[in-house]
Every structure is written in C-alpha cells, then in structure tokens.
Amino acid sequence: MSVLEFLFLVLAGFGAGLTGSVAGLASLISYPALLATGVPALTANVTNTVALVLSSVGSVSASRPELRGQRARLVRLGVAAVLGGATGAALLLLTPSDAFEKIVPLLIAAASAAMFVQRPPRDLAAAAAQAEAAGRKHTDPWWLPVITFTIGIYGGYFGAAAGVLMLATYLIATGEGLPRSNALKNVVLGLANLVAAVGYVVLASIAWSAAIPLAVGLFLGGLLGPRVVRRAPQTLLRRVIALAGIGLAVKLGIDAY
Secondary structure, rough: OOOOHHHHHHHHHHHHHHHHHHOOOOOOHHHHHHHOOOOOHHHHHHHHHHHHHHHHHHHHOOHHHHHOOHHHHHHHHHHHHHHHHHHHHHHHHHHHHHHHHHHHHHHHHHHHHHHHHHOOOHHHHHHHHHHOOOOOOOOOOOOOOHHHHHHHHHHHHHOHHHHHHHHHHHHHHHHOOHHHHHHHHHHHHHHHHHHHHHHHHOOEEEEEEHHHHHHHHHHHHHHHHHHHHHHHHOHHHHHHHHHHHHHHHHHHHHHHH
8 A cells, every 4th residue: 555545544534533423424435435545345345344443432532521421321222233233244244245336336325315304413402402491301212222223233234324324313312412412323333333343353354454544544533523513514514425425326336337
C-alpha cells in the first residue's frame, strides 16, 4: 500500500467515524474507500467490520455522560446485539462472493432510500419529551430486544445505515433524547460489530494493511462525533449522505449486473 493510499484511508476513516457517530452511516464512506484502494468486495466488507470496532471505541469513550443510568438497558440490548451480530457474520461467511457483490447495491440503495422517508431524529426526540412532560411513564417495549437482534444481524452482515435504523428505533422506543439514544446506539451496534469482527478475524481473510489506517481514522472520527451530535444539521446531513449512497448503489449495481 502506498503512502497516499494510507493517508486516504485515514481520512476516509475519520469521515466515516464522524458520520457514523452523528448519522449512523459509517459504512457508506468506509466501505467504498476500501473498494477504491483495490480491496475485493467480500474482503472489503469483513475488513470494514473489523475496522469499525475502533469507531465504536472512540464514540463510546466520548459518550460516557450520556450512558449514565442506562446499565440495565445496555445489558438487555447488548445481549440481543451480540447474538444478532454473530448471526449476521455467519450468514456473510456462508454467502458466495459473487452473490454478495449483487446483494451490496440493494442493501445500500434500501438503506439510503430509508433516509428520505424516516422521521427526523429531532422530531422523535421532541415527541418523547412531550410524552414525558404530559406525565406519562415510559418503559421500554418488550419487542425492543427483538428489533435490536434483527438490526444486529444486518449490522454483522453489512451494516450500511444500521446505525440510522437503530437510532430511530431507540428514539421511538425508549423515550430518551437524541444524545442518550445516540450513545446507546453506539454501544449496542459496537457490540454487534465486535462479535462479527472476532468471527471474521478467525474465519475470514482481513486486508490488514487497509484495516489499520482505516481503523485509526475511524477511532478519531468516532471520538469527535458525540461532541458535535447536538449541533450537527442532521436532516441535511442524512439527505446528502443518502444521495451519495444511492449514487454508489447505482454504480455498484451497474458493475455487478
């Protein structure tokens, strides 16, 4: 790997880590960055999952104030995420490489399209605040671990926009505001990525020369993300990334089909 490619992956990782912490779309930047350096599709996906662990380390370490008082919730949802991530990793390892290359554009297109129809997280947080102001006691619904498990499968398999799906789910279901829901998402999705990454390190081929610079950038971006989440223009950011994701899906779809 050349010096320019190394620096490119660090910068791409930083952007992906920051975007992942704010909008839950790290893979829409980090995955194509790996492809751009010549890493094959399946190897890029497992390498991306391994590198994303460092993004979670950075974002979680910067989110400790928002995580206070959520220990019991983290345990319940963390177990579901670990099981989901392991299932997603197993599915990926059992999927032929050529089939994976055809699935990826569909996953990216679906995740990007969801950004346009999803209710903005600020609106969801406002609705939760109104419920709290009205004196209605909020408890997590029974189905929340089930949804977390399902999103964990997707996160372990590929993960583009898994953070968006998880963040929206937690805003709706927990009644917490955006900062605490985002911190919860960072931990739970990080666990799903971690268990999938362990499986990939043992059973798959990792492009370590690309994973290391990408992970450095992801850590730095993830560390910064929680500090700006309250100020980021999230609706605009999600729409810009969604357009980029759809463009990427079209390109990869043309290449695959």
